[in-house]
Amino acid sequence: NAGVMQNPRHLVRRRGQEARLRCSPMKGHSHVYWYRQLPEEGLKFMVYLQKENIIDESGMPKERFSAEFPKEGPSILRIQQVVRGDSAAYFCASSPRGPSITDTQYFGPGTRLTVL
Amino acid sequence: GQQLNQSPQSMFIQEGEDVSMNCTSSSIFNTWLWYKQDPGEGPVLLIALYKAGELTSNGRLTAQFGITRKDSFLNISASIPSDVGIYFCAGRPEEYGNKLVFGAGTILRVKS
Numbered sequence: 699n700a701g702v703m704q705n706p707r708h709l710v711r712r713r714g715q716e717a718r719l720r721c722s723p724m725k726g727h728s729h730v731y732w733y734r735q736l737p738e739e740g741l742k743f744m745v746y747l748q749k750e751n752i753i754d755e756s757g758m759p760k761e762r763f764s765a766e767f768p769k770e771g772p773s774i775l776r777i778q779q780v781v782r783g784d785s786a787a788y789f790c791a792s793s794p795r796g797p798s799i800t801d802t803q804y805f806g807p808g809t810r811l812t813v814l
Numbered sequence: 815g816q817q818l819n820q821s822p823q824s825m826f827i828q829e830g831e832d833v834s835m836n837c838t839s840s841s842i843f844n845t846w847l848w849y850k851q852d853p854g855e856g857p858v859l860l861i862a863l864y865k866a867g868e869l870t871s872n873g874r875l876t877a878q879f880g881i882t883r884k885d886s887f888l889n890i891s892a893s894i895p896s897d898v899g900i901y902f903c904a905g906r907p908e909e910y911g912n913k914l915v916f917g918a919g920t921i922l923r924v925k926s
Binding site: 702704731733738739740741742743746754756757789791800802803804805806807808810 | 818820845847849854855856857858859862864902904913914915916917918919
């Protein structure tokens with residue numbers, strides 16, 4: 699009974715490089731969310747996707763960040779031309795249903811991105 | 815805005831003591847969730863609350879959804895060393911169904 703899978707768990711990039719973070723939701727879940735966590739802070743919502751659709755990207759920076767959830771394969775959070783301020787833990791969560799009061803999000807172990 | 819104020823920021827308690835933490839907001843939330851995060855891991859769901867006034871237990875944990883829908887508390891009874899970690903409250907705002915807003919966390923340290 700695999701939970702939400704994320705890889706890599708740790709990623710080191712130099713300034714200006716691209717970072718790709720992958721998330722495979724729990725089996726049967728078609729809703730994916732990405733959150734960012736800075737040290738000693740709570741998680742901040744970035745984007746909500748369903749298969750092949752971005753539903754809400756109100757928490758995503760306008761530039762350099764993009765997300766997708768293709769019909770086949772994992773969801774990808776892509777950060778282009780990384781800067782030191784992008785260093786954080788990025789968490790993916792999945793849920794089985796769409797927006798509803800009783801829907802619950804289950805989190806993956808996160809990807810810790812370090813930008814040198 | 816949709817901010818959650820979580821308190822206390824940290825706690826250092828004796829093993830066997832009861833613990834209480836809470837979250838408050840100026841906005842109304844439809845759902846309250848309590849998560850625990852261990853170092854280097856993702857948040858793990860402890861308790862989910864879906865109805866104002868609801869009181870739910872999970873072993874030694876008890877949480878309540880405030881009547882005003884603007885607050886929630888989590889109690890841990892008879893704390894043990896493995897309770898160490900960071901506890902986060904998270905709420906689903908009334909005006910948007912699926913985005914979770916997180917508190918800043920309560921760091922729990924237990925003296926054995």
